[in-house]
Amino acid sequence: MITAGVDVGAETVKVVILKDGEVLASSIVKAGLDRQKSAEEAMGNALNAAKISKSNIQKITATGIGRKEISWATDMVTEIAAAAKGANKLFPSARTVIDIGAEESRGVKVNADGKVIDFAKNEKCAAGVGSFVESMSRAIETTVEQMGPLSLKSDKIIPMNVTCVVFAESEVVSLIHAKQTKEDIARAIHEAIATRTTSMVRRVGIEKDIALIGGVANNPGVIERLTQHLGTAPLVPKDPQLVGALGAALLAAS
Amino acid sequence: MEWVATWVFLTHKWGPSVPKTTKARYPTKPLEGWKHCKELRLQHYKAFITARDEGKAIFTGSGDGSQILVHALHDSLFLSGEPYGASIGGDPAASDAFSEACEARGFARDLDSYMRNYLGSMYLDRYYFGGPFPRPDFVFSFHVCDTHFKWYQIVAEHFNVPTFGIDIPVSGRLSDRRESRQEYLASQIYDGIEWLEKTTHRRFDDERFIQVLHNLTETESLWGQICIQNQAIPAPLDQRALFTLYFPGFMLFYQPETPAFYRELLDEVKQRVKDGIAAWPYERARILHDSQPPWHWMKVFRIMEQYGGVSVGSQYAFCGGCSFDVDDQGVWHAPKTIKERGIVLQSREDAVRFLAEWEVGRLMFSVFCGNADDKNRQFLQMVKQWHCDGVMFHLNRGCEGVAQLQLENRLAMIEAGIPVGSFEGNMADHREFDEAQTIDRIESFMESLGLTKLELA
Numbered sequence: 001m002i003t004a005g006v007d008v009g010a011e012t013v014k015v016v017i018l019k020d021g022e023v024l025a026s027s028i029v030k031a032g033l034d035r036q037k038s039a040e041e042a043m044g045n046a047l048n049a050a051k052i053s054k055s056n057i058q059k060i061t062a063t064g065i066g067r068k069e070i071s072w073a074t075d076m077v078t079e080i081a082a083a084a085k086g087a088n089k090l091f092p093s094a095r096t097v098i099d100i101g102a103e104e105s106r107g108v109k110v111n112a113d114g115k116v117i118d119f120a121k122n123e124k125c126a127a128g129v130g131s132f133v134e135s136m137s138r139a140i141e142t143t144v145e146q147m148g149p150l151s152l153k154s155d156k157i158i159p160m161n162v163t164c165v166v167f168a169e170s171e172v173v174s175l176i177h178a179k180q181t182k183e184d185i186a187r188a189i190h191e192a193i194a195t196r197t198t199s200m201v202r203r204v205g206i207e208k209d210i211a212l213i214g215g216v217a218n219n220p221g222v223i224e225r226l227t228q229h230l231g232t233a234p235l236v237p238k239d240p241q242l243v244g245a246l247g248a249a250l251l252a253a254s
Numbered sequence: 255m256e257w258v259a260t261w262v263f264l265t266h267k268w269g270p271s272v273p274k275t276t277k278a279r280y281p282t283k284p285l286e287g288w289k290h291c292k293e294l295r296l297q298h299y300k301a302f303i304t305a306r307d308e309g310k311a312i313f314t315g316s317g318d319g320s321q322i323l324v325h326a327l328h329d330s331l332f333l334s335g336e337p338y339g340a341s342i343g344g345d346p347a348a349s350d351a352f353s354e355a356c357e358a359r360g361f362a363r364d365l366d367s368y369m370r371n372y373l374g375s376m377y378l379d380r381y382y383f384g385g386p387f388p389r390p391d392f393v394f395s396f397h398v399c400d401t402h403f404k405w406y407q408i409v410a411e412h413f414n415v416p417t418f419g420i421d422i423p424v425s426g427r428l429s430d431r432r433e434s435r436q437e438y439l440a441s442q443i444y445d446g447i448e449w450l451e452k453t454t455h456r457r458f459d460d461e462r463f464i465q466v467l468h469n470l471t472e473t474e475s476l477w478g479q480i481c482i483q484n485q486a487i488p489a490p491l492d493q494r495a496l497f498t499l500y501f502p503g504f505m506l507f508y509q510p511e512t513p514a515f516y517r518e519l520l521d522e523v524k525q526r527v528k529d530g531i532a533a534w535p536y537e538r539a540r541i542l543h544d545s546q547p548p549w550h551w552m553k554v555f556r557i558m559e560q561y562g563g564v565s566v567g568s569q570y571a572f573c574g575g576c577s578f579d580v581d582d583q584g585v586w587h588a589p590k591t592i593k594e595r596g597i598v599l600q601s602r603e604d605a606v607r608f609l610a611e612w613e614v615g616r617l618m619f620s621v622f623c624g625n626a627d628d629k630n631r632q633f634l635q636m637v638k639q640w641h642c643d644g645v646m647f648h649l650n651r652g653c654e655g656v657a658q659l660q661l662e663n664r665l666a667m668i669e670a671g672i673p674v675g676s677f678e679g680n681m682a683d684h685r686e687f688d689e690a691q692t693i694d695r696i697e698s699f700m701e702s703l704g705l706t707k708l709e710l711a
Contacts, residue, residue: 065690076707080698116702118668121695123678203661205668 002052003059005248006039006073007082008066009241010103011130011215013038015046016245017057018253025050026242035066061252063244065103077251079244080108080119086247087211088114090237095207098197098226098234099244100216102130107201114247120203128196130216132168136189139172140182144219147186151221154187168192186221194225201230210234213243276708278535280488285495285526285533287519294502294515298331299341302381302388305331311454312388314409315395316402318504319422319613322470323446324394325508326463327456333388334505335405339368342375342382343652343682344549352378353683367652367682369405376412392453393417394446396613398424398622399655418449422613424622432614440610447602464599466508467608471591473507476516478576478588483523484566485640488532490523493543493565494555495533500575538562539643539703542636544660545650546570546681554677557693558646561700561707567640569632570656573618580617584635622655626662633663637672644673644703646696652680675699 002024007014013031017024027045032038039062047054062073063082079099087097088110097108105128109117122128137144158180160171168189175185193216198206210230216222217240227233237243305312311330313320321332342348349367352374357363359377361370379386393410395418397403403419410417420442423435447458477500484491491499499519506512525531541558543565548554555565572578578586592599592608599605620628633645645667650657660676667674677695680686697707 065694078694078698078701081701115704116698118674119698119702121691123691 001059001253002057003061003249003252004043004046004057005082005245005250005252006043006060006062006064006067006070007079007242007245007248008035008039008062008064008070009101009215009244010065012102012241013042013064013066014242014245015039015042016242016249017046017050017052018246018249021250021253023246024052026239026245028241031066035069036071039066039070059252061248063248075252077248079104080106080116081251082244082247083213084108084110084116084247085114085250086243086245087213087237088112089246089250090243091209091211091235093209094211094235096201096204096210098201098210098212098214100129100193100197100212100214100222101241101244102134102215105129105197105200105214105216107197107204109204109207118204120200122196122200128193128200130214132193133189133216133219133222135169136172136185139169140176140185142182142186147189148219148221148223150183151186151190152224154181154183156184156187157191158184158188160188160192187225190219190221190225193222194229197226198229206230208232212236213240215241217241276536276710280530280532280535280537282532282535285491285522287515287522288495288498290515291499291502291519294506294511295498296383298506299338299383301331302333303383303385305388311391313392313394314390315393315406316397316399317395318507319396320394320420321508322466322609323443323450323458323463325466326459327450327454331388332505333390335372335402336368337501337505338375338382339366339371339682340546340549342371343367343684344552345382346550346684348382349550349682349684352380352382353685363683364651366401366405366654367680367686369401371682373405373408376409389413390415394450396420396422398422398619401654416453418446418453420446422619424619425625426623427625428615428617428620428623428628435614436607436610439614440606443606443609458602460602460605463602464605467599467605467612468592469510469513470507471589471612472513473503473516474576475589475591475594476513476520477503478572478578480516480520480523481567481572481576482586482588483520483527486527487540487641488530488534488537489540489564489566490526490531490533491566492533492555492559493547493568493571494552496567496571497547497552500571503575532564534559534562534564536562536708537564539564539700539705540641541565542633542640542642542645543568543648544570544633544645544663545648545656546653547648548650548679548684548687549682550684551679551687551689551692554648554679554692554696557696558700560710561697561703561705563644563700563703563705565646566642567636569618569621569629569636572636573616573632577612577616577618580635584631586635586639621659624658626659626666629659629663630666633667634670634672637667642672644675644699646699647674647676648681649676649678650681651678651686652682673699673703675702 029042061075062070083099099106212234314333353370355374356370677692
């Protein structure tokens with residue numbers, strides 16, 4: 001059976017195509033204002049890579065914040081269910097899944113079958129998610145990709161009273177004026193994300209193993225800080241941003 | 255069968271056109287008492303517009319208990335701040351205008367949203383149901399929430415009218431120092447009676463007082479019986495109905511129309527149970543709700559229903575209109591009336607003692623105690639008796655009092671193995687509500703209960 005998962009996120013649209021539970025192809029494209037169009041493009045890329053046509057796909061499940069915009073999806077699931085299922089496939093031992101995307105972060109407690117037991121999300125604040133890193137990278141005149149490596153060069157913890165992205169930017173500006181290095185500021189930003197995320201995940205209870213997924217899991221600076229706060233290194237898959245789409249594709253097949 | 259509704263779902267353009275159907279599990283029909291209830295509510299609020307012409311006194315204050323004593327003096331109209339603020343909260347445009355008028359006078363945006371709606375309406379001199387804001391003759395308020403009496407102090411100062419507050423003691427556990435709390439409340443009730451006589455220049459009529467208490471317990475007993483009926487599967491009433499239907503019992507218990515209405519409603523609900531009539535024909539899971547709802551977005555319950563989740567009750571709707579009797583095993587029963595208790599109230603002293611005992615024992619007040627134990631126990635009991643599959647917490651930023659124990663309650667449910675979901679919002683200020691996030695949280699919770707979205711047109 002061939003199924004597909006489409007994860008329509010705030011920053012990117014991800015598609016995973018599965019055949020009998022194994023990945024045939026995947027793709028990621030930047031999400032434009034027209035999510036449907038972005039999803040079509042992502043699906044087209046994945047179909048080309050898989051060398052199949054749309055008609056070969058039996059079921060398509062959409063997830064992500066823009067899932068309701070995908071008219072051609074046969075089903076929808078929430079990001080929570082998709083994250084749990086995808087993480088369970090990659091790391092069956094994981095009982096806690098941390099998913100940090102561009103717009104939202106989530107903590108999910110799962111059982112051995114990948115069923116959601118409890119979950120928590122960030123509330124009305126981007127100060128613990130990917131768009132925060134992006135915004136702060138601009139403030140210190142670097143790129144998102146460089147934030148992690150920069151952060152790992154620092155051995156200093158500068159506290160940030162992060163209550164929201166706007167205030168955080170003011171704090172970063174103050175740190176620049178205080179002649180703090182880019183490396184130290186990058187680490188402070190990741191520290192802020194890690195404390196916020198850990199606090200949120202504690203609401204559902206932290207149980208090992210812990211899987212870290214979502215685009216922010218590509219950032220080694222966040223992983224380093226989260227490892228400190230969680231007291232254990234999270235399991236991070238290759239292509240962590242595709243796990244939601246993978247979960248959706250698995251749910252489509254189930 | 256006629257009631258088995260079938261909807262056809264169009265599949266995606268690439269797939270085969272296989273129609274998907276969701277069949278109703280239970281029959282349903284509209285509740286006949288609904289319209290009457292809405293009329294009673296509207297009559298109450300419209301009465302303020304003509305009260306002056308009819309020579310009726312108007313007073314204002316918190317909750318419902320405030321009016322028990324005043325109705326022993328004369329026929330009067332009581333503008334209770336919380337339900338009035340909730341009415342405004344259901345209308346985002348009005349709520350914006352009123353709360354912003356209040357905030358423009360320096361009130362913080364994170365204060366009680368009922369209060370901001372009410373005070374804004376007062377400052378703009380615009381009564382939500384028409385005409386100018388009803389000027390009270392005096393303020394007389396029972397209160398369990400400290401900030402609430404400050405609210406009515408502001409009202410009294412604004413209109414330059416006399417004010418009196420009765421503090422219902424809540425702290426620790428409901429069972430703690432019960433007798434001394436009753437004595438403390440009773441002593442204030444005596445002071446309140448004296449103050450009312452001096453302020454209104456009317457004699458406090460003990461016979462009327464006792465009659466009001468009889469009406470109160472009869473109304474609450476009937477409401478309790480209606481709530482108990484909702485233990486049936488399928489639930490004959492949903493949460494939206496309960497939030498509306500409890501209003502007469504909460505606000506209008508003193509008038510004979512209210513127990514008469516509840517008797518009819520109880521008969522209707524019993525018949526629905528007997529006939530298996532469901533509030534939502536697709537009931538697949540039963541959810542207990544916590545806190546006031548976001549009145550501006552009652553769709554919160556519709557989202558659950560799209561998955562077959564039916565909110566069958568809440569402490570707020572159950573206990574806001576009724577002080578349940580709890581037996582030695584912790585089981586909730588509709589409260590007995592004064593007569594059913596075998597009590598004969600013959601004097602003011604008897605009546606004051608009874609009122610103090612009744613008010614101090616209200617299960618609803620557990621939320622204000624600052625100790626989660628009572629509310630946790632109540633929740634576990636409600637989940638059991640109303641056969642709930644999970645609890646949905648509205649983390650309500652609009653009411654500090656009701657919100658104060660919610661996260662502890664949430665943990666207690668999780669420890670007991672009861673699935674919980676939550677969403678953030680505000681009961682009467684839509685500016686603090688994120689629709690997309692709320693839908694996402696509810697849908698995630700429904701999925702975690704193993705429910706899938708119904709295929710509805």
